Amino acid sequence: MADRTYLTKLTLTDFRNYAQATLAIDERHVVLTGDNGSGKTNLLEAVSFLSPGRGLRRTVLSDVTRVGAPGGFSVFAQVVGREGDVAIGTGIDAGDEVSARRLRLNGTAARSVEELTDHLNVLWLTPAMDGLFTGSASDRRRFLDRLVLSLDPAHGRRAADYERAMRSRNRLLSEGRFDPAWLSAIEVQMAELGIAMAAARREMLGLLTALIARTGESPFPSPALALSGFLDEEAERPFAELEDAFVEILRDTRHRDAAAGRTLTGPHRVDLLVRHRDKDIEAERCSTGEQKALLVGLVLAHARLTADMTGYAPVLLLDEIAAHLDEGRRAALFDLVDGLGGQAFMTGTDRAMFDALGPRAQFFTVSQGKILP
DSSP states (O other), rough: OOOEEEEEEEEEETTTTTEEEEEEEOEEEEEEEEETTSSSHHHHHHTTTTTTSSSTOOOOOOGGOOOTSSSSSSEEEEEEETTTTEEEEEEEEEEEOOOEEEEEETTOOOOOGGGGGGOOOOEEEOGGGTTTTTTTTHHHHHHHHHHHHHHOOTTHHHHHHHHHHHHHHHHHHHTTTTOOHHHHHHHHHHHHHHHHHHHHHHHHHHHHHHHHOOOOOOOOOOEEEESSSSSSGTTTTOOOHHHHHHHHHHHHHHHHHHTTTTTOGGGGOOOOEEEEETTTTEEESSSSHHHHHHHHHHHHHHHHHHHHHBBOOOOOETTTTTTTTOOHHHHHHHHHHHHTSSSSEEEOOOOGGGGGGGEEEEEEEEEEEEEOO
16 A cells, blocks of 8 residues: 555635634544535645645635735645655745745745645545536646646646747747747747657556556446547657657648647647446546546546555545435445545535544534634
8 A cells, every 4th residue: 555645734824714724633534514615625725735736726826815814825734745744835925926826845945836746646526527528628638637747747847838838939920920940949849848748648548547457346437548639640659750740740830820829739739538438438428427427436546546656645635525426335435535545635515424434534514714623
């Protein structure tokens, strides 16, 4: 079993509906129950800020600050992580740029939020993700890149650099500035970054597919996974050849992309294709219940892969996870989550729905900015 990473303390200041709140916990799972709108998901969002990015809601950071608060917000956590005990502090100060948040590790300013992955991985499943299979390709790409990021922390930086280079190319083309030397330099950079992104995605999907194939019977259906939309027929060629092929595509489509106002070919156009393996039908054609079960199975499989590849079980955030599961499947889910060996935070409106966890969890009631045992 993978080693544990877990929180022992979480303190919020001016975060969403919490003026000040502290949650003292141990390594067991954490169950948060209370009425809708009481602040349960806000607590999960706070934990999600212990990973790179903008959290599970992907919100503008300034909107996280409690209404009426004079400054910014802060999240502080004591964590038993991959490198031992660590104190993590993150947030924004009044007047900070909304795209940036500060990070301190054991009181010292970190160079970037990517350093968080040196200490723990945080994965989540929320009701907002229920429409993943029927929603936009961009939502699935974002989901896919979060999966990759837990195994390859550099993936986020590559993706950001690629987007920056692509915006530069789009701007030059829209202004009619077809300088071949300038465009070629940008397109070479895009090719290097884009092929590395595509390779990281395919490698992660291959590892995940292999893990799903060797996993035994599960109460949740197995997904079959594939990628589509970028060099589909040539993905197995050597990196250098793929980079050359992408450079050639970008060079040959400059006028088309200028007319469209955007780059129409690249890893930013990839889609994640998911099928119900047993029924052999696309996930978007499954029933709502089957789609939810597929998504749960996919997230749990990825959590298992993360534990296997890093040697440390991730922290899981499962928002309203038990709401649409019958008693038997709930119990099976809790056994699977517990079997990962990590700490999970789970929310719901009914305490009784989590009875099957028994002493494996610690239970709290959330009510209007207060956390009660």
